[in-house]
Amino acid sequence: MPSANPRPPPGPLGATDPSRWRLDSSNDRHVWHYVRGEDALAYEEVWGSDDANVKQQEQNDETKYWEGLPLPGVEGLTDPQGDPYESAKKGYEFYKRLQSSDGHWSGEYGGPLFLLPGIVIAMYVTETPIPEEWKIEIARYLANIQRKGLEGDQGWGIHIEARSSVFGTGLNYVVLRLLGVDAEEPMMVRARSTLHKLGGCTGIPSWGKFWLAILNVHDWKGLNPTPAELWLLPEFLPFHPHRWWIHTRNVYIPMGYLSGRGFQAKVNPLILSLRQELYVQSYESIDWPSCRNNVCEVDLYAPHSKVANGLFAVLNVYDSYAPSFVRNAALKRAYKLVCMEDVNTGYQTIGPVSKAMNMICRWLEEGPDSDAFKEHKAKIRDFMWVSKDGMMMTGTNGSQLWDTAFISQAIVEAGLVNEEQNKESAQRILQWLDRCQIRENPRYYRQAYRHATKGAWPFSTKEQGYTVSDCTAEGMKAVIMLQNVPGTPQLISKERLCDAVDIILSMPNADGGFASYELIRGPQVLDLLNPAEVFANIMTEWSYPECTTACVTALSIFKKQYPEYRAADIDRVSKAAIKYIHSKQRADGSWYGSWAICFTYATMFAIESLSLADEHHDNSASVRKACEFLLSKQMPDGGWGESYKSCETEQYVHHAESQVVNTAWAVLALITAKYPDPEPIRRGCKLIMSRQLPDGSWAQEGIEGVFNKNAAISYPNYKFAWTINALGQAAKKLSKEGW
Numbered sequence: 001m002p003s004a005n006p007r008p009p010p011g012p013l014g015a016t017d018p019s020r021w022r023l024d025s026s027n028d029r030h031v032w033h034y035v036r037g038e039d040a041l042a043y044e045e046v047w048g049s050d051d052a053n054v055k056q057q058e059q060n061d062e063t064k065y066w067e068g069l070p071l072p073g074v075e076g077l078t079d080p081q082g083d084p085y086e087s088a089k090k091g092y093e094f095y096k097r098l099q100s101s102d103g104h105w106s107g108e109y110g111g112p113l114f115l116l117p118g119i120v121i122a123m124y125v126t127e128t129p130i131p132e133e134w135k136i137e138i139a140r141y142l143a144n145i146q147r148k149g150l151e152g153d154q155g156w157g158i159h160i161e162a163r164s165s166v167f168g169t170g171l172n173y174v175v176l177r178l179l180g181v182d183a184e185e186p187m188m189v190r191a192r193s194t195l196h197k198l199g200g201c202t203g204i205p206s207w208g209k210f211w212l213a214i215l216n217v218h219d220w221k222g223l224n225p226t227p228a229e230l231w232l233l234p235e236f237l238p239f240h241p242h243r244w245w246i247h248t249r250n251v252y253i254p255m256g257y258l259s260g261r262g263f264q265a266k267v268n269p270l271i272l273s274l275r276q277e278l279y280v281q282s283y284e285s286i287d288w289p290s291c292r293n294n295v296c297e298v299d300l301y302a303p304h305s306k307v308a309n310g311l312f313a314v315l316n317v318y319d320s321y322a323p324s325f326v327r328n329a330a331l332k333r334a335y336k337l338v339c340m341e342d343v344n345t346g347y348q349t350i351g352p353v354s355k356a357m358n359m360i361c362r363w364l365e366e367g368p369d370s371d372a373f374k375e376h377k378a379k380i381r382d383f384m385w386v387s388k389d390g391m392m393m394t395g396t397n398g399s400q401l402w403d404t405a406f407i408s409q410a411i412v413e414a415g416l417v418n419e420e421q422n423k424e425s426a427q428r429i430l431q432w433l434d435r436c437q438i439r440e441n442p443r444y445y446r447q448a449y450r451h452a453t454k455g456a457w458p459f460s461t462k463e464q465g466y467t468v469s470d471c472t473a474e475g476m477k478a479v480i481m482l483q484n485v486p487g488t489p490q491l492i493s494k495e496r497l498c499d500a501v502d503i504i505l506s507m508p509n510a511d512g513g514f515a516s517y518e519l520i521r522g523p524q525v526l527d528l529l530n531p532a533e534v535f536a537n538i539m540t541e542w543s544y545p546e547c548t549t550a551c552v553t554a555l556s557i558f559k560k561q562y563p564e565y566r567a568a569d570i571d572r573v574s575k576a577a578i579k580y581i582h583s584k585q586r587a588d589g590s591w592y593g594s595w596a597i598c599f600t601y602a603t604m605f606a607i608e609s610l611s612l613a614d615e616h617h618d619n620s621a622s623v624r625k626a627c628e629f630l631l632s633k634q635m636p637d638g639g640w641g642e643s644y645k646s647c648e649t650e651q652y653v654h655h656a657e658s659q660v661v662n663t664a665w666a667v668l669a670l671i672t673a674k675y676p677d678p679e680p681i682r683r684g685c686k687l688i689m690s691r692q693l694p695d696g697s698w699a700q701e702g703i704e705g706v707f708n709k710n711a712a713i714s715y716p717n718y719k720f721a722w723t724i725n726a727l728g729q730a731a732k733k734l735s736k737e738g739w
């Protein structure tokens with residue numbers, strides 16, 4: 001990630017020329033192009049020649065920044081001299097340079113290390129050529145982030161900060177071998193020794209077993225079945241897969257299809273060699289059925305329940321006798337669902353795991369020359385990102401709306417939007433938010449079990465097209481706040497804001513809270529069937545304090561503007577939501593955060609919810625408790641720093657050092673709580689200001705985000721949006737003295 005550090009070294013396949021990369025984010029998508037010389041054709045064979053324009057352009061600041069190349073200095077800017085408003089202003093002066101020409105912000109949405117293997121294996125088995133530059137940069141990435149721990153920790157973990165696991169090491173070792181890295185490269189010898197120390201790939205978690213089976217370096221008999229037949233069951237059943245969390249069902253649909261067909265890559269010398277490299281015993285001697293429930297201790301986060309193992313035992317028997325007419329009907333059904341998902345999302349699919357799997361399904365069924373497969377290939381690039389360390393796969397096809405919504409709110413809250421030099425930038429943001437709103441329901445709507453989308457904002461792009469509760473809310477807040485700035489054109493009509501409100505009002509759960517993409521559709525005991533071992537809470541939707549707060553704050557801002565629209569519904573939903581927030585406060589005063597790290601993040605949101613009910617430090621015991629919690633975590637340097645370990649353990653774990661992003665959240669929380677003593681807020685702000693670099697930016701610190709308790713994910717734009725917001729609000733709300 002960008003920092004003042006020198007560029008990391010070449011990988012085992014060398015390094016490309018960083019000045020030849022061009023990030024094209026001019027059209028919502030983020031696509032990295034490499035300007036080739038004579039051999040341009042080989043690249044264009046894969047991606048078509050639509051790149052000509054981009055290649056002629058100079059390398060822009062956005063590309064340089066994300067590649068970790070120096071930007072020319074910011075001239076004419078004064079030293080903020082400890083003034084928080086000036087510091088926020090300078091921060092935005094820098095951040096504006098990273099704004100895409102179409103108005104949004106792109107970013108490096110990496111972190112998890114189980115994504116790249118999927119797309120590389122998918123490209124390998126479908127014989128999709130991997131461009132040379134990708135091979136070089138992917139290998140360089142994996143070399144640069146390889147763990148340098150003790151023996152047994154020199155591979156890769158489930159995410160960039162985690163210790164080596166079989167999941168991370170086994171799969172990324174395979175990636176490197178498929179890209180052409182020699183097994184005797186020193187980095188490979190170290191990785192293999194780690195893998196063997198951990199017991200080899202017989203103990204890889206089930207999603208790893210799946211990818212290895214596809215590649216034909218693992219036997220399908222070594223996997224518990226997740227049969228597509230489940231989709232033939234009547235929909236009213238409480239465990240019918242349409243009731244599962246949307247990410248989970250979208251992974252298990254293509255998994256069911258591919259395993260049901262028993263697809264495996266053709267054996268070749270590399271595959272034969274991998275069969276020996278990945279295991280501690282000879283491949284031929286492995287007792288596959290005994291691998292089904294074998295998961296290395298280091299990897300095991302969410303062990304199968306007894307119920308799950310019982311069910312697997314039954315399904316294993318079924319799988320060996322499945323009547324072919326039932327199997328065929330199930331495969332047909334699963335394939336139909338895959339196709340509908342592809343069309344609904346412009347072949348982005350909901351996420352990176354299903355992206356790679358669906359691509360193989362379409363290739364297998366319709367062939368390499370089919371339109372569907374070509375469409376899939378064309379959208380692979382949306383998931384690839386080049387950083388100073390090399391090339392990675394991202395957690396979604398970007399986080400465009402999410403990052404853009406937060407910086408919009410920050411510049412309004414801070415008052416930066418009123419500065420003449422920021423007007424043009426703000427206008428471009430609004431234009432982008434305008435085109436990012438989803439205006440229709442999905443093409444395949446009920447048939448694909450989708451929630452409505454008309455009026456929603458997505459997490460990434462309109463093309464990907466999934467409603468997310470809090471993205472809709474944050475998007476709508478950003479629009480209302482920007483449109484309220486005098487002189488701003490009203491690009492998004494009241495009617496369209498009402499559509500967004502309708503979406504939000506369609507999403508509260510029975511407990512009063514809001515989940516991520518849909519209503520909770522199934523009972524939480526479904527979690528007992530979680531087959532994935534490395535993630536928790538993936539079987540159903542849950543209500544989350546973060547999503548809930550985003551939704552009710554958006555409703556509240558909307559209501560101030562348009563008090564007549566669905567006022568009774570808004571009141572009812574908000575009341576229930578606040579009750580939900582109260583019910584989730586922990587004894588120590590905090591809230592557990594599911595989508596970023598961790599208690600600091602969720603506590604900030606929860607306090608914001610309570611402030612809507614006019615609950616503040618002076619009149620609410622909950623808010624006082626929450627403030628006490630935050631203050632108890634303030635570090636001696638005035639900052640806050642929380643580790644991703646909090647998310648795993650559900651107990652607050654300090655980061656070794658304070659972090660600007662956590663500090664900004666805590667500062668905002670205390671301001672929203674109307675904490676009476678300005679001192680802790682001031683000290684937090686001072687810490688943030690002391691970390692600001694001379695060009696106005698902040699260096700990358702620890703990873704910020706999380707999902708499913710055990711997987712961390714990067715939000716590098718947070719170090720701009722949240723710091724600017726916190727400094728701006730502190731400058732407005734605290735008296736001037738003493739800064």
Ligand code: LAN
Nearest residue numbers: 247251351353395396459468470516546595706707
């Ligand atoms: C995300 C990213 C954004 C996130 C927020 C908007 C921050 C959150 O408030 C709601 C949930 C959501 C949309 C979310 C859900 C799960 C995602 C899509 C991710 C964390 C990004 C990657 C992750 C996805 C599941 C990764 C693939 C892994 C699987 C287990 C399928």
